[in-house]
Amino acid sequence: MKKIIEDINEAAADAFEKAGYDRKYARVTLSNRPDLAEYQCNGALAAAKEYHKAPIMIAESVVEEMKKSAIFSSVEAVKPGFINITVTPDYVASYLEKMSHDDELSVNKTTDPKTIIIDYGGANVAKPLHVGHLRSAVIGEAIKRMERRLGNKVIGDVHLGDWGLQMGLIITELQERQPDLPYFDESYTGEYPEEAPFTISELEEIYPCASGKSKTDDSYKARALEATAELQRGRRGYRALWKHIMNVSLADLHKNYSRLNVSFDLWKGESDAQPYIAPMVEKMKKDGYAYMDQGALIVDVAEPDDKKEVPPCMILKSDGASLYTTTDLATIVQREEDYHPDEIIYVVDKRQEMHFIQTFRCARKCGIVGPDMKFTFIGFGTMNGKDGKPFKTREGGVMRLETLIKDIDDEMYKKIVENRSVRDKDAEETAEVVGLSALKYGDLQNQASKDYIFDIDRFTSFEGNTGPYILYTIVRIKSILNKYAEETGIAPDEAGGKIIAASSDAEKKLMLQAGRYNEALEDACAEYAPHRVCAYIYELANDFNSFYHDTKILSEENEERKNSWISEIRLVKDILEDAIDVLGFSAPDRM
RNA sequence: GCGCCUGUAGCUCAGGGGAUAGAGCAACGGUUUCCGGUACCGUGUGGCGGGGGUUCGAAUCCCUCUAGGCGCGCCA
Numbered sequence: 001m002k003k004i005i006e007d008i009n010e011a012a013a014d015a016f017e018k019a020g021y022d023r024k025y026a027r028v029t030l031s032n033r034p035d036l037a038e039y040q041c042n043g044a045l046a047a048a049k050e051y052h053k054a055p056i057m058i059a060e061s062v063v064e065e066m067k068k069s070a071i072f073s074s075v076e077a078v079k080p081g082f083i084n085i086t087v088t089p090d091y092v093a094s095y096l097e098k099m100s101h102d103d104e105l106s107v108n109k110t111t112d113p114k115t116i117i118i119d120y121g122g123a124n125v126a127k128p129l130h131v132g133h134l135r136s137a138v139i140g141e142a143i144k145r146m147e148r149r150l151g152n153k154v155i156g157d158v159h160l161g162d163w164g165l166q167m168g169l170i171i172t173e174l175q176e177r178q179p180d181l182p183y184f185d186e187s188y189t190g191e192y193p194e195e196a197p198f199t200i201s202e203l204e205e206i207y208p209c210a211s212g213k214s215k216t217d218d219s220y221k222a223r224a225l226e227a228t229a230e231l232q233r234g235r236r237g238y239r240a241l242w243k244h245i246m247n248v249s250l251a252d253l254h255k256n257y258s259r260l261n262v263s264f265d266l267w268k269g270e271s272d273a274q275p276y277i278a279p280m281v282e283k284m285k286k287d288g289y290a291y292m293d294q295g296a297l298i299v300d301v302a303e304p305d306d307k308k309e310v311p312p313c314m315i316l317k318s319d320g321a322s323l324y325t326t327t328d329l330a331t332i333v334q335r336e337e338d339y340h341p342d343e344i345i346y347v348v349d350k351r352q353e354m355h356f357i358q359t360f361r362c363a364r365k366c367g368i369v370g371p372d373m374k375f376t377f378i379g380f381g382t383m384n385g386k387d388g389k390p391f392k393t394r395e396g397g398v399m400r401l402e403t404l405i406k407d408i409d410d411e412m413y414k415k416i417v418e419n420r421s422v423r424d425k426d427a428e429e430t431a432e433v434v435g436l437s438a439l440k441y442g443d444l445q446n447q448a449s450k451d452y453i454f455d456i457d458r459f460t461s462f463e464g465n466t467g468p469y470i471l472y473t474i475v476r477i478k479s480i481l482n483k484y485a486e487e488t489g490i491a492p493d494e495a496g497g498k499i500i501a502a503s504s505d506a507e508k509k510l511m512l513q514a515g516r517y518n519e520a521l522e523d524a525c526a527e528y529a530p531h532r533v534c535a536y537i538y539e540l541a542n543d544f545n546s547f548y549h550d551t552k553i554l555s556e557e558n559e560e561r562k563n564s565w566i567s568e569i570r571l572v573k574d575i576l577e578d579a580i581d582v583l584g585f586s587a588p589d590r591m
Numbered sequence: 592g593c594g595c596c597u598g599u600a601g602c603u604c605a606g607g608g609g610a611u612a613g614a615g616c617a618a619c620g621g622u623u624u625c626c627g628g629u630a631c632c633g634u635g636u637g638g639c640g641g642g643g644g645u646u647c648g649a650a651u652c653c654c655u656c657u658a659g660g661c662g663c664g665c666c667a
Contacts, residue, residue, distance in 0.1 A: 296665055354663070
């Protein structure tokens, strides 16, 4: 569906043209003086220079033309040269009427769907998810759904950290503890047990233990490095152990991510990229991009107009081992081969930006991707505690994601139980649904690139710009619709009638905001900015609540009016639910 | 040292060339013949870290200073 703003823009552009000015000046925006108008056009001010006329003269002649359009109830030229625009209630009503019958809620699917790989999550095998993983998961999931909502083909990849020294460390520590396991016996040729010799909680304890030892004990570290190398060379017992580690850990990761309502299409990891490294390196050498420098193999990626020095990309260390960059490049090779993506989006801590600049440049320079493949780096800031410093447990350690989620759910449960109308057996489940909205909305409402302060009291509040407030609004609408269904016997899905012109300012405001959904979503998506979706639905929820407050819907005697209202609030509910689904959470039926 | 990012009401954050800079929280005061008052309405608060510049017009663009955060080839 064409956007409201496009209808207005077009009418304005026609008016500029008829008045003798270039159409390009007819840019219409939401009014920043809502007391004066709904939309505004500042084009006359901009055009003044080119036409050597007073802006107000231009504005007035354009206004004369615009007044001929049927969609405006008022068009005015004011002071220096603003054009203030108000649309007719009938126009808005007919727009919403069309929208309410559109399965896409007026959102336009792209005519040119792109294949997009989105790399987020960044979980490490054998290490529990902690709060540092939260932002990547939450923001990445939202962006994935936003792109999908607009019709792109999006492939989410968790890109596991499943290769390298951490594996060697675990193997070493395991041997320390259970030396008799067959995995360590090189002469063993039989089948290895199907059951892993450890549980997830043991695994989670083993890694930090091993990591600690390796820092103080050099011979221990040497053994871990050797184990890593042997694993990579394919030692049978170690590969079998690695598989166990993967299985146990993946099951746990699946569980935790699904609790966050985050799901990946691909569970690829660094290990999957390994086979691509050798041929990639060979090609880089053969093509003359990679060369030896101080014993390491590097590719220059500096560009002449860099403001700062961009260090070369290191492909192989002087001992011949590969690095982070190498694996990331090989992953790109693999993705090119498997999916030929139009774009790869990385949702990663912003501190890694330099690394990705290097990687992207190197991939392009070496021809791993073509010039049209778009790399997008979305760097997010740190989640801080109330003291403004990186979020920690009370004891000062890294907080596990599970703990954080539980804290929020507990808080939510307390608040829900205070409401006597909810039955206890539902309360726990509801607390989880509402808790997730608190957690995710609390994060997503901020610009991704900035640090933000995690404040459990604020995020779980039903007041203000929070997830629970949005859900409350949805639940409230559902409640009205259910009541209506009880009274009339008409199912909520079929209730309502034709949407007619607004009967109050509050209603018109609500209708205009609802009609902007396509615009809001497309803008947010173009900027990879979930916080814009949050801002939009917050305003929509506010507009609904003020409309609700002074409108008695169910007791309205004018049937046409009442049915229109029912349709409207159902549309508002549908929009809110569609939007929170895009953000990655959902609403309960009651709370 | 070089480079990047951030600095907007007491607090948490929007706004990224245009008209009186906006929300929420906190504070205070109202609203219930009730479709969920975990709501709604109202009141006060800053001139956007400092300074200079471009522009008819700057929180928004440029320069500079300052404070804080972060990054800078053999970690990931």
